[in-house]
Amino acid sequence: MPLERIHRISGTGLPIRGENIDTDRIIPARFLKSVSFDGLETHLFEDDCREADGREPNSHPASNPAFFGATVMLVNENFGCGSSREHAPQAIRRRGIRAIVGESFSEIFFGNSVALGMPCVSAAPETMQALMTAVENEPSTELVVDLDVMTVHSNWATYPITLPAPARDAFLSGTWDATGLLLADFEQVRAVADRLPYVSGW
């Protein structure tokens, strides 16, 4: 299956402020009771939205129509920590988000997002502050995440971003779905299995 090569993602932003936002908050466990990922996007941040909107309607960005149609999510530190559920990046991706820019990400969340072709790129705290403020003040602000030159660009400014080289190469070369790569040399997989005493026999 040839995969899309991912170089640039552009569009409006969805700012989600807060540190250590865990995957239980991104998609609460009760929405995991299904054998498919279909429809998860409708429950994205559902409990957080209800809590915030209870205080003031549309006060959570994920339920605020001003941010509908966003393709770039903006987050802070250690985003996606906790449960390994891929349902979290699936819900985000299915909501139309195609890249996430943040201070840092949990490793499992980061890896799950790679497998969906959704880059999670890191930027400095000041950059996140500037981007979030810009998008909150003007939701139509156009953001461009560029993996070729490793920058994120808003209407007014360009900031550097980082992404570990293996993930970046996978996006640029369209090899972010690892299965094909892992099956490319199956003889070698068998050789390793044969070498391991607990697999081949003591």
Next chain:
Amino acid sequence: MASTLFQKVWDAHTVRRLPTGQTQLFIGLHLIHEVTSPQAFDMLRARGSRVAFPDRTIATVDHIVPTSDQRRPFIDVQAEAMLSSLERNCREHGIHLVDLNSGHQGIVHVIGPELGLTQPGMTIACGDSHTSTHGAFGAIAFGIGTSQVRDVLASQCLAMEPLKVRRIEVSGRLQGGVYAKDVILTIIRRLGVNGGVGYAYEYAGDTIDAMSMDERMTICNMSIEGGARAGYVNPDQKTFDYLQARRFAPHGDDFERAVQWWRSVASDAGAGYDDRVVLDAAAIRPTVTWGINPGESVSVDEPIPSNADADALAFMGLSRGQTLSGTPIDVAFIGSCTNGRLSDLREAARLVRGNRVAARVKALVVPGSQSVRAAAEREGLDRVFTEAGFEWRGAGCSMCLAMNNDRLDGTQVCASSSNRNFKGRQGSPTGRTLLMSPAMVAAAAIAGEVVDVRQFNGVEAGVAS
């Protein structure tokens, strides 16, 4: 050259370097359950692939099983659909399913070790972040997402980047009433919930050496709560003794040969580490969380810090400067892959014996597996709990994440032996979780409020053995 267990296991399982720069890593044991695997099997079918090594994947059902009435079909149709789908996938691909009729079903991280599936020197993956538990045996074990479950099914491999290794040395004697749970909560508090990102944690020191396998599992289980994807303890005689005669462990001469190999994978003296942290066991006190992540904790008799996060405190209904001891609870939950093993139930029962659960508290004990439940019943622990007013349940994840009917209502406060106090984790978006050791949960259930287990009811708390 002297190397760490992590490095040795990683090297032994390396297939090749991928064009992306990642390592293709062979996965020796793949565990699956009903929540994160059905979509992976669909992806596999969509590619027209088969399971590459069906005998290296083992399945069980834990997250959605009701722990009260387990007759099939389940009353909950979604839960029934998930289990049926797992059964179908296992049948179609020749995967062994440890099902409800097996007598061994339970939380995936409890049954892996119990059945002797988990062994030193293995790479272990499961679509569940608490896979780090299996590191207690000297395995490199980590949680993966569903697309990666597909990868392992299709190829028995993962594309990974190596982790750095941080050695965490705990030494000294734990005070009575202080348990493995308090040690790991203290480590997470000290290093932060994302302090372990990019690392595997190697737990060492005489305190860890003195711990039982159950206690080591509690420690490794919560590595992920500190951001570390994997955590491990070097295998030793205790590890080997635990594995002897377990169903899937090697037997006879094979066992002797296995022990040789298992010894060889332990970290060498003089191995280099990317970081080292030292902790004094004697200074650790019974620990309770006050906030909405597992790093937000204090000792039971220590004031909540003056810089504690205001939003988290508002959610929890607590304030700075307050101590947690005396906080009323509504629910007490003993169970989960962190603290749902026989030794946990024994210690809780010791405190419960002859007491009554406080009038307004709902208290439940959910054994981590059917084997734990049966063993506890042979010792009469079920009667100790039920006579005190606890509910005695079937095995599963239950109120750890509330995918079955066990959940908090409204803003209930739950004293819980599980591992996550995230908002909404126990089923009510506004429900509040206080993480603590199972002994502390037992004491809280009886007192109706958080109490210091060291002073509980005149019972002298046990020393972690």
